[in-house]
Amino acid sequence: MSDRLSNFDWDDLRFFLAVARSGTLRGGAEAIRANHATVSRRLTSLERGIKARLFDRTKSGLKLTQLGEELLPHALRVEDEIAAASRFVAGRDSHPSGQIHVSMPSGISHTSIVDDFAEFSREYEEIELSFQVTNTFADLARREADVSIRYAYEVTDDVVGRRVLRCARAVYCAADYAKRINDDGGEGLTWIGWNEDEGDKTAPWIKKTPFPHARLRHRINEVATQVAMAAAGMGLTFLPCFMADRNPGLVRAPFQDPVLDRSIWLLLHNDLRNTARIRVFVDFLVRRIKSRRDEFVAGAVQ
Amino acid sequence: MSDRLSNFDWDDLRFFLAVARSGTLRGGAEAIRANHATVSRRLTSLERGIKARLFDRTKSGLKLTQLGEELLPHALRVEDEIAAASRFVAGRDSHPSGQIHVSMPSGISHTSIVDDFAEFSREYEEIELSFQVTNTFADLARREADVSIRYAYEVTDDVVGRRVLRCARAVYCAADYAKRINDDGGEGLTWIGWNEDEGDKTAPWIKKTPFPHARLRHRINEVATQVAMAAAGMGLTFLPCFMADRNPGLVRAPFQDPVLDRSIWLLLHNDLRNTARIRVFVDFLVRRIKSRRDEFVAGAVQ
DNA sequence: CCATTGTGGTTCATTTTTGAAACACCGAAG
DNA sequence: CTTCGGTGTTTCAAAAATGAACCACAATGG
Numbered sequence: 001m002s003d004r005l006s007n008f009d010w011d012d013l014r015f016f017l018a019v020a021r022s023g024t025l026r027g028g029a030e031a032i033r034a035n036h037a038t039v040s041r042r043l044t045s046l047e048r049g050i051k052a053r054l055f056d057r058t059k060s061g062l063k064l065t066q067l068g069e070e071l072l073p074h075a076l077r078v079e080d081e082i083a084a085a086s087r088f089v090a091g092r093d094s095h096p097s098g099q100i101h102v103s104m105p106s107g108i109s110h111t112s113i114v115d116d117f118a119e120f121s122r123e124y125e126e127i128e129l130s131f132q133v134t135n136t137f138a139d140l141a142r143r144e145a146d147v148s149i150r151y152a153y154e155v156t157d158d159v160v161g162r163r164v165l166r167c168a169r170a171v172y173c174a175a176d177y178a179k180r181i182n183d184d185g186g187e188g189l190t191w192i193g194w195n196e197d198e199g200d201k202t203a204p205w206i207k208k209t210p211f212p213h214a215r216l217r218h219r220i221n222e223v224a225t226q227v228a229m230a231a232a233g234m235g236l237t238f239l240p241c242f243m244a245d246r247n248p249g250l251v252r253a254p255f256q257d258p259v260l261d262r263s264i265w266l267l268l269h270n271d272l273r274n275t276a277r278i279r280v281f282v283d284f285l286v287r288r289i290k291s292r293r294d295e296f297v298a299g300a301v302q
Numbered sequence: 303m304s305d306r307l308s309n310f311d312w313d314d315l316r317f318f319l320a321v322a323r324s325g326t327l328r329g330g331a332e333a334i335r336a337n338h339a340t341v342s343r344r345l346t347s348l349e350r351g352i353k354a355r356l357f358d359r360t361k362s363g364l365k366l367t368q369l370g371e372e373l374l375p376h377a378l379r380v381e382d383e384i385a386a387a388s389r390f391v392a393g394r395d396s397h398p399s400g401q402i403h404v405s406m407p408s409g410i411s412h413t414s415i416v417d418d419f420a421e422f423s424r425e426y427e428e429i430e431l432s433f434q435v436t437n438t439f440a441d442l443a444r445r446e447a448d449v450s451i452r453y454a455y456e457v458t459d460d461v462v463g464r465r466v467l468r469c470a471r472a473v474y475c476a477a478d479y480a481k482r483i484n485d486d487g488g489e490g491l492t493w494i495g496w497n498e499d500e501g502d503k504t505a506p507w508i509k510k511t512p513f514p515h516a517r518l519r520h521r522i523n524e525v526a527t528q529v530a531m532a533a534a535g536m537g538l539t540f541l542p543c544f545m546a547d548r549n550p551g552l553v554r555a556p557f558q559d560p561v562l563d564r565s566i567w568l569l570l571h572n573d574l575r576n577t578a579r580i581r582v583f584v585d586f587l588v589r590r591i592k593s594r595r596d597e598f599v600a601g602a603v604q
Numbered sequence: 605c606c607a608t609t610g611t612g613g614t615t616c617a618t619t620t621t622t623g624a625a626a627c628a629c630c631g632a633a634g
Numbered sequence: 635c636t637t638c639g640g641t642g643t644t645t646c647a648a649a650a651a652t653g654a655a656c657c658a659c660a661a662t663g664g
Binding site: 327328338363364 | 611612613614615
Binding site: 024025026036037040057058059060061062 | 640641642643644645
């Protein structure tokens with residue numbers, strides 16, 4: 001029965017073919033990206049399995065025996081079927097189509113990532129991207145979105161996530177403001193803080209910044225507004241570099257370098273992992289973002 | 303080019319198939335004689351290679367994803383080619399020795415043909431016969447059997463077949479039952495029909511029998527049981543003569559003669575045509591069966 | 605309700621496979 | 635003749651794959 005099928009390693013046929021084609025162990029090994037010693041051993045194992053020689057091993061290479069010669073067409077047909085299967089899995093998503101619901105924080109809207117969206121949209125005509133901008137994690141399990149782009153330190157375990165890049169942040173302010181810092185030496189500076197930092201006006205984290213004496217004066221829970229406030233000269237504020245560097249009204253405050261911040265995450269629902277359009281989208285995004293690594297890392301020590 | 307081919311371990315397809323068939327890791331592992339942990343890892347590796355899930359892993363087993371479902375036919379074709387190659391290397395022997403896997407329907411188990419098996423076994427000590435009794439056609443292409451004995455009107459073209467004999471069938475019943483027919487003149491008779499004759503209680507074929515008014519009351523899909531039921535006096539039933547005549551509990555019902563039925567076929571895979579042991583076996587069987595022609599034809603007009 | 609069975613997942617010691625290097629050999633070219 | 639570049643083979647440490655023993659969980663059947 002299937003004993004005889006299972007009996008040998010199908011992969012050995014791949015080695016057999018490689019050697020049959022090249023005529024030498026080393027040639028076959030190279031084609032298959034393996035060591036020629038390995039190839040030799042696999043052939044030996046195959047021959048032992050069928051209890052017959054497939055090659056005559058000479059000092060000038062390997063030559064097919066008659067049996068090997070007769071086995072060759074069979075092996076070729078196997079390879080054809082493998083190739084067909086391979087083509088299938090490779091080509092399954094050549095023309096993906098459908099909708100993708102993307103959830104993301106508003107901060108992303110003002111970064112180069114939207115250019116990636118545009119590029120993706122041009123490349124895949126049949127895919128419709130729709131965006132839901134929210135600062136809370138979309139509930140993927142409930143299918144509020146197919147893909148969620150998040151900027152966070154960690155994500156919970158119950159989602160399928162890919163950490164794209166660990167990013168950097170720095171203190172930003174308006175150009176005029178930066179000039180004032182240099183001139184005044186830091187008198188009367190103010191912070192624009194994040195909303196969650198409720199409480200007193202000198203939040204603990206301020207102590208660890210390059211401007212520990214600046215006063216926490218404004219709070220905001222929306223990045224776009226935060227950027228606008230800083231650009232309007234209302235104070236210092238921490239911003240991810242890849243968000244702030246794009247804004248011509250902002251400069252990095254002096255006396256500091258970018259430090260590690262959160263990561264960009266691409267989260268998706270488990271059921272959608274192998275959906276062609278989702279995979280294509282996620283892969284595309286990850287590739288594009290990583291290719292602009294410097295923009296996100298901004299020289300912060302990883 | 304061959305990058306994609308070499309990219310993954312061909313042997314992984316074997317694991318894929320085993321699990322696709324059994325539906326569980328452990329089942330697949332057993333079929334392939336490996337550990338279920340290994341099977342799981344090979345699948346994972348395969349899935350990682352093609353960057354997509356092939357199975358949904360649930361607590362109750364593994365279920366093919368759509369992609370897996372679509373990959374399956376490719377994998378089956380690969381397996382077929384492997385089987386062909388395997389058959390080739392296995393069949394190269396010239397002395398009649400080795401194993402022969404015979405597939406046959408259960409009905410054959412109760413005929414004189416098993417005596418032929420016994421005789422063959424005595425005559426060829428070195429050949430091991432193993433039987434797989436199934437009422438579906440064994441998949442010869444996939445090497446589920448070397449030789450398949452079938453009882454059918456025709457066979458599909460994709461196998462090499464020899465029609466041994468056109469056989470006859472007749473209506474059988476228990477001896478007592480036959481007596482009742484003669485006495486009562488056919489009142490309250492019942493049919494034991496084949497399972498596939500789903501539907502109403504007076505199937506069309508009954509009209510063409512010598513007992514058109516008997517009621518279809520029992521259905522069965524296993525010949526041995528069918529015979530037992532008839533022998534127990536549960537009704538009339540059509541049976542191939544060479545199966546029924548051997549049973550002392552059955553007699554041919556009155557008012558009828560045997561009519562033409564299906565043929566006995568010996569099917570084998572093309573690659574095995576010239577394998578010594580297979581040839582010997584098939585020739586032996588054909589010769590023996592034909593020598594007892596009357597037993598099978600039972601006087602039906604050919 | 606709990607015990608049982610069967611599922612996939614995980615861990616870890618063990619086995620197997622692998623690759624790099626050294627080896628022995630051959631044939632052709634200098 | 636030697637040299638050189640090419641064989642296949644052998645060796646051995648490192649890496650990878652494997653299997654046994656668990657685990658947690660879900661369904662099943664008393």
